[in-house]
Amino acid sequence: METHVNKKGQIVIPSILRKKYGIKEGTRIILLDKEGSIVLKPITGQHIRKLQGSLKGTGILKALIAERRKDKFR
Numbered sequence: 001m002e003t004h005v006n007k008k009g010q011i012v013i014p015s016i017l018r019k020k021y022g023i024k025e026g027t028r029i030i031l032l033d034k035e036g037s038i039v040l041k042p043i044t045g046q047h048i049r050k051l052q053g054s055l056k057g058t059g060i061l062k063a064l065i066a067e068r069r070k071d072k073f074r
Contacts, residue, residue: 013040022046 003012013023022044023029032039 001014001017003014005011017023021042023042028043030041030043032041
């Protein structure tokens with residue numbers, strides 16, 4: 001697919017791709033510069049759901065709570 005850039009530097013994303021990736025007015029897009037290419041990644045509900053669980057912690061909150069309990073008794 002091909003599109004164009006207007007005077008303001010804006011591009012048009014074809015409707016086929018907007019529908020496929022759930023891009024609607026106001027959708028935020030991440031621009032990545034990868035090996036001489038520009039990659040556009042929409043931040044949609046589907047994108048956010050895919051991230052769920054990917055940043056699992058190391059239990060730091062539990063360690064902090066335990067430390068606070070110890071401090072309470074000191």
